[in-house]
Amino acid sequence: MIARRLALLSLLALTALAGCSTPPPPKPLVPRVQVVLLPQEDGRPTGVVVQSGNASQTLVEPFQRASSRANQAPVVDQADPEQVRQAYDPLFKIAPPKPVRYVLFFQPGGTRLTGESQAELPRIQAESARYPGVEILVVGHTDTKGSGDGNDTLSLRRAQQVRDLLVQQGLPANRIEAVGRGERELAVSTGDEVDEPRNRRVEIQLR
Structure with missing residues (x-):
C-alpha cells in the first residue's frame, strides 16, 4: 500500500514538473x-x-x-x-486588363457620329462587358473650326453623347466619365479654321 502511494505521489510530482516545464508560446513573427x-x-x-x-x-x-x-x-x-x-x-x-482604346468620329459641326463609328458601339459594349470592374473614360475633341470656347463646349457635348449611347448599350453610367479637350489635342496638326475629319472625334479608353 505504501509503495503504491509513493508511486502515485511520484507520478503526480512528475506531472506537476511537466506542467512547470511547458515552454512558453512562441513569439509572434514580425511580418x-x-x-x-x-x-x-x-x-x-x-x-x-x-x-x-x-x-x-x-x-x-x-x-x-x-x-x-x-x-x-x-x-x-x-x-x-x-x-x-x-x-x-x-x-x-487578376491584374487589370491592358488599357483598350477606341476612336469614334463625328459628322461636321455637331454631335452626330459617322455611320461607321455608330456601328462600332456594340463591339465596344461587348469588350467592356468582359471586365465587370472596368472604368471608361470618354474624351471629346474637335477640329480647329470655330472659337476655342465653342470647341470646348462641343467636345464635351460629343463625349457626353457617346457616354449616353454606351449607357443605352447597357454599360453602367457610374463607371463612365466624359470630358472635353476642345481643339487642344489634335490627332492631325492643322492651322486655325481647318475642317479636318480625323480631329472630330472621341477617344474611349477602357482601363
Missing part, C-alpha cells in the same frame, strides 16, 4: 514586406521608393526587390523574373 519593381510593357523607365523606419531605398531596375520588417531598413536585391511570376501567379491572373 516581412516585399516590394518587387515590375518592368513597363513599353519599356519606359519607372521607379518606386520603399521606406521602413527611418530608412528608404529606391528601386529603379526591373525586378529589383526590397525586403524589410517593421522599423528595419529595407534590404535590396535582384529577384529572378521567373520565380516572381511563379510566386505571384494568382496576382498576375
Whole structure:
C-alpha cells in the first residue's frame, strides 16, 4: 500500500514538473514586406521608393526587390523574373486588363457620329462587358473650326453623347466619365479654321 502511494505521489510530482516545464508560446513573427519593381510593357523607365523606419531605398531596375520588417531598413536585391511570376501567379491572373482604346468620329459641326463609328458601339459594349470592374473614360475633341470656347463646349457635348449611347448599350453610367479637350489635342496638326475629319472625334479608353 505504501509503495503504491509513493508511486502515485511520484507520478503526480512528475506531472506537476511537466506542467512547470511547458515552454512558453512562441513569439509572434514580425511580418516581412516585399516590394518587387515590375518592368513597363513599353519599356519606359519607372521607379518606386520603399521606406521602413527611418530608412528608404529606391528601386529603379526591373525586378529589383526590397525586403524589410517593421522599423528595419529595407534590404535590396535582384529577384529572378521567373520565380516572381511563379510566386505571384494568382496576382498576375487578376491584374487589370491592358488599357483598350477606341476612336469614334463625328459628322461636321455637331454631335452626330459617322455611320461607321455608330456601328462600332456594340463591339465596344461587348469588350467592356468582359471586365465587370472596368472604368471608361470618354474624351471629346474637335477640329480647329470655330472659337476655342465653342470647341470646348462641343467636345464635351460629343463625349457626353457617346457616354449616353454606351449607357443605352447597357454599360453602367457610374463607371463612365466624359470630358472635353476642345481643339487642344489634335490627332492631325492643322492651322486655325481647318475642317479636318480625323480631329472630330472621341477617344474611349477602357482601363
